[in-house]
Amino acid sequence: MRRGQIWGAVAGAAGAAVTGVAVGVAARKHTRVAAERRRLAAQLTEKPPQLAGLRESEPSSVTADDGVRISCEEIEAKDGDPALTVVLVHGFALDRRTWHFQRQSLPALSDPSIRVVLYDQRSHGRSERAPRESCTIEQLGHDLDAVIRALAPEGPLVLVGHSMGGMTIMALAEQNPGLFAERVAGVALVSTSAGEVASAGLPGTLLSRHNPLTRGVGLLARLQPTLVETARRALGDVIWTLTRSFAYGDRNVAPWLVDLVDTMISANAVDALIDFADTVDSHNRVAALPALAGCELLVAAGDADRVIPATHSEVIAAELPTARLINFPGVGHLPMLEQPAAMDDALIELIRRSADRVRPGGFRRRA
Numbered sequence: 001m002r003r004g005q006i007w008g009a010v011a012g013a014a015g016a017a018v019t020g021v022a023v024g025v026a027a028r029k030h031t032r033v034a035a036e037r038r039r040l041a042a043q044l045t046e047k048p049p050q051l052a053g054l055r056e057s058e059p060s061s062v063t064a065d066d067g068v069r070i071s072c073e074e075i076e077a078k079d080g081d082p083a084l085t086v087v088l089v090h091g092f093a094l095d096r097r098t099w100h101f102q103r104q105s106l107p108a109l110s111d112p113s114i115r116v117v118l119y120d121q122r123s124h125g126r127s128e129r130a131p132r133e134s135c136t137i138e139q140l141g142h143d144l145d146a147v148i149r150a151l152a153p154e155g156p157l158v159l160v161g162h163s164m165g166g167m168t169i170m171a172l173a174e175q176n177p178g179l180f181a182e183r184v185a186g187v188a189l190v191s192t193s194a195g196e197v198a199s200a201g202l203p204g205t206l207l208s209r210h211n212p213l214t215r216g217v218g219l220l221a222r223l224q225p226t227l228v229e230t231a232r233r234a235l236g237d238v239i240w241t242l243t244r245s246f247a248y249g250d251r252n253v254a255p256w257l258v259d260l261v262d263t264m265i266s267a268n269a270v271d272a273l274i275d276f277a278d279t280v281d282s283h284n285r286v287a288a289l290p291a292l293a294g295c296e297l298l299v300a301a302g303d304a305d306r307v308i309p310a311t312h313s314e315v316i317a318a319e320l321p322t323a324r325l326i327n328f329p330g331v332g333h334l335p336m337l338e339q340p341a342a343m344d345d346a347l348i349e350l351i352r353r354s355a356d357r358v359r360p361g362g363f364r365r366r367a
Helices: 001-009 011-024 029-044 104-108 137-151 164-175 177-180 213-225 225-234 234-245 255-266 269-276 276-281 286-292 311-319 341-357
Strands: 059-062 071-073 082-091 112-119 157-161 182-190 297-302 323-326
Touching: 011 082, 059 137, 071 104, 071 137, 082 104, 082 137, 082 164, 082 341, 104 112, 104 341, 112 137, 137 164, 137 276, 157 164, 157 341, 164 177, 164 182, 164 286, 177 182, 177 286, 182 341, 234 255, 286 311, 297 311, 297 341, 323 341
Parallel strands: 082 112, 082 157, 157 182, 182 297, 297 323
Antiparallel strands: 059 071, 071 112
């Protein structure tokens, strides 16, 4: 297994940010890139309507089992008592804004009526910065369990995970298979991997945990955070272009969508991102997948994903033959942002399949 590609394989657009800081790439191209970014931004004549009218939510927080505060958000069902609670789990170096479109569309459902829970992973977004030794996928699985116990302690669940969020769900299945047997009606694994994430994807040798430069940047970011963050901002236009390239399949994607990803990445400290390099490198949870087999399943990926290629989703689907496998043509690592209508349709179909399995007085597991 080519471990040298590990970080890039999961970091995606976030990895582009660290690459820019670590290598100082293409600084001499700053003027040209800035001009291109202004040209793309000029294509937007007004504020995109999708940025307005977000459904009201209730902010909250959950304390993880090691005391780290996890920032959460709850969106109640549109009509009456929800049939299901849908928990959305974002990927590495992003935050719950990854689900920008889904946090509008899913709570609007009436057939079935659902509530939605979102949260920021530890050391991401508005959640508390965690000790480096706790930045593991294993701990992320425990965090998801804590969120469920606190915010969705009863009733059937649908769990939706993107990239490292999908790995988080696999970790929870490994730790608590009984939860999936008793309460989890459906699972969606989006642009993720069950293991060997370094076997293909973004060439990430500069981002590898084995590369001394990566380790050096992490150390420098801890000792001189101001210096590293200043360099990061100076390379903002270059990083923006790399983000567009690795987050999306469509080079002409709306600039505000690139800005959204760029903003999420920039909110996370460089050394906080590097803290997760080791755990992604060792992620291998193929053995945990059978715990999902009794759930309604969706496995989805873009066939232009340069971060975690669609072949990883094919491997997962092969282990879970009852899963519905969707390949989005020409789409990159973030189908929920790049093709939100198609992603919504797939998720709503999964939610309805899951709701059909929920019966008054009991939970019906797939045979």
